[in-house]
Amino acid sequence: MPIFDSTQAIQASFAKHNYIADDKLATALRLVMALQKPLLVEGPAGVGKTASAKVLADVLGTKLIRLQCYEGLDTSTALYEWNYPKQMLHIRLTENSGESLKDREAAIFSEEFLLRRPLLEAISQLDKPPVLLIDEIDRADEEFEAFLLELLGEFQVTIPELGTLKAKNRPYVILTSNRIRELSDALRRRCLYLWQAYPSFDKEVSIIQTHLPDINEQLARQIAGFMQHLRDMHFNKVPGVAESLDWAQALVSLHQGKLDMTIIEATLGTILKDQEDWDLFHSQQKTLEHVLQTYES
Ligand SMILES: Nc1ncnc2c1ncn2[C@@H]1O[C@H](COP(=O)(O)OP(=O)(O)OP(=O)(O)O)[C@@H](O)[C@H]1O
Ligand SMILES: [Mg+2]
Known part of the structure; x- marks a missing residue:
């Protein structure tokens, strides 16, 4: 191949x-x-x-x-399953065929009567x-x-x-x-x-760009960077690539060119899907704001 x-x-x-x-x-x-x-x-x-x-x-x-x-x-x-209705039909249709019951029974346990x-x-x-x-x-x-x-x-x-x-x-x-x-x-x-682990920063940027070719590069990098940080925060439900893509899609559809804490808060439900995780997120807000600035350029 x-x-x-x-x-x-x-x-x-x-x-x-x-x-x-x-x-x-x-x-x-x-x-x-x-x-x-x-x-x-x-x-x-x-x-x-x-x-x-x-x-x-x-x-x-x-x-x-x-x-x-x-x-x-x-x-x-x-x-597999045996095709029971087909087997019953076959038995009835061959009732007067002259074949012995044993042969008729053997016939219905052949590949033809299998549901794959x-x-x-x-x-x-x-x-x-x-x-x-x-x-x-x-x-x-x-x-x-x-x-x-x-x-x-x-x-x-x-x-x-x-x-x-x-x-x-x-x-x-x-x-x-x-x-x-x-x-x-x-x-x-x-x-x-x-x-298969969570992707590296560069790989996640590429994944976001391949799914959303029109996304602004800075936004893709901010999302990937932010996600890398979130994955170290011991959430109950750690967000995966699926969440990064949902989030990126949401931000693009809201015509958002870059991340800020207000839009993150408004779209948090696309990445964190657990009440305790939201509480943990809010308790770390200051640190997260700092993380965001790291990916500004
Ligand atoms: N390396 C990648 N390149 C492109 N897209 C990716 C990559 N990794 C994940 N995705 C996308 O992320 C999403 C989630 O992937 P997928 O459902 O295969 O994950 P999973 O590991 O099977 O998750 P789960 O354990 O919840 O079933 C899909 O939309 C998939 O296309
Ligand atoms: Mg899966």
């Missing part, structure tokens, strides 16, 4: 899709291709974990298959390998995580009535986690690993 010949080429392709990929992410994605191993991306909320998988699919011009994890997620939602859910769909693609995004794996139960091991290690799944189904084309698998729960060593061993 030519675009994955170099880290720089990946970065350039991602930039065309409005995503700033640093060296670590670009290298990890090269290795996903080269080693055909899943990539586990961990990091705080709103740093671009989910978006990186979406952009990867766009860049490769392939399908994105997404499995959103949650507590109680089970195999019938994630892998994301994981099965991901290993059944014939043309191009898709990107399989297993999003927020830490929200799923440990049992579900254990169930994933076969897929992540061998790119196959076992269906009791059918046997083992192997991937026709190995999907590019990206798992994300916010570390709500510690993941097992067995899962980690089967994956490459990337810790």
